Amino acid sequence: MDMKRTMIAGALGVVCAVGFNAAHAGPPADWSKVAATDITLLYPGVSPMEWITKGIEHGGARALRKGETCADCHSEEANKMGQLIASGQKIEPTPIAGKAGFIPVKVQAAHDGGTLYLRFSWKQPKAAGGAKMDDKNPVKIAFMLDDGKVAMADLGGCWASCHADSRTMPGAAETKKKYVKDGALATGVFYDLVQWRSGEKKGFDGHVADTRVMEGGKALASAEGKLDGDTWSVVFARKFAGGEGDVTLAAGKTYNFGFAIHDDHAAGRFHHVSLGYKLGIDAKAHITAAKQ
Template identity: 80%
Template structure:
């Protein structure tokens, strides 16, 4: 056999091996194969996250402190009143003028985020994109992770989640709040996995390059869920893009998703090595699977 023929055979064999390897990779990670091929064709929802300071659930429901407490008691959502002024609120709080006893000089008061959602009938895909704010230059609370992003889902069981998003897990006695015990984690009122009263919590950490699938019930737990398939992020210039792939059904602490249903939805970014309450958060929104909502995941 000529050298040219032998070389051709080797190339064919290598191509076959590469193809088999690709098929094996897709079989092992079917979510990667079914994600939207072009995310730019998926409609984006603009959500401005803001710095909340010490505005815990107890504060937003106290009429003598928060003017919107009466509206909340009537059933109005936080976003009904504040969705257009989140950047202004964040700047007011981060500066220390209100609700922040320990302001961090130079910290961003808000972060505009583009949110895209899609699904393939079996897996939900969420993509978050935002420009990296200028670093404040303060102490690194989480030295391992320059950025963390997390989202939470509720199936209508957590009291207050329909109006406030993640706020029902933010309490004045949780750690990093003034005077709180360092051992007190996030929790929800009457939280119970057995009763279905919990937030489904998913997080990605930039330094660890790892996703976490947990929940918040009577306490926050960062593992145990079975729905998360993949969580990936990258910084391109000054723009972060983080994508999650999550099965509709999972295990303990995973909210089961279904087409035609709407779920309470909120998310947060820990920027500039932040930890605890020193993050930027969204108000409460609705995530719909093939149905009208603030953020809609349509089948691709």
């Protein structure tokens, strides 16, 4: 009888192990087989949400009021816009000599039923002539998620966290971090923020509500990056469910999505940013994470 029970227990253990592996298979073994979406990040200069919505200098303000997204108008010209701004010809009072105007990035996504995997890859731009604002980290990459509660996130991605009074903006206090209108964890009005830093070689799981917080989240499982020749690749593993400040993901749903790269030791607003896009979990979107 003891032998029989042992055999049954062993069989059940195998079944449970197989079931767990099937549900949580891990990241794709071969990313080359996962569809990639090409997204161009642009250098934004001084273009906070207040400038975008005012309409005096930004002609697209009227289109925004009609419900058109930033990507609807600008996705095909992001490179030209970034070059114009980085050169100092428009909305950049302190241009950095040699600053890249844009960075083309390939974005890939997949999931295993319980964890989202995001892979970003891009070629390292030529170094600029500016000072090292963040001497610890040559490169940082971050993405934000919103499940429909942050005002304007559906139109501008993470731009809703960019304000004229935030640090590194002209005349702003260095103590003022990113924030969103009416942001509060208690009401669910926040961006889920995840970041990887190259010099520190680790990931950060935070959020942006009434202020930006770089820790406290429980959803980030891992963040790893490497530079192979002149090409960076960074892979995030982010659990569907986490804790405070984590947006809960579910199959069949889409989320507002934006990301940014701080290149060449940049900090604050001196980064390259995406326009606003949609990330889908087994759902049609600009970037779709399909189950592996």
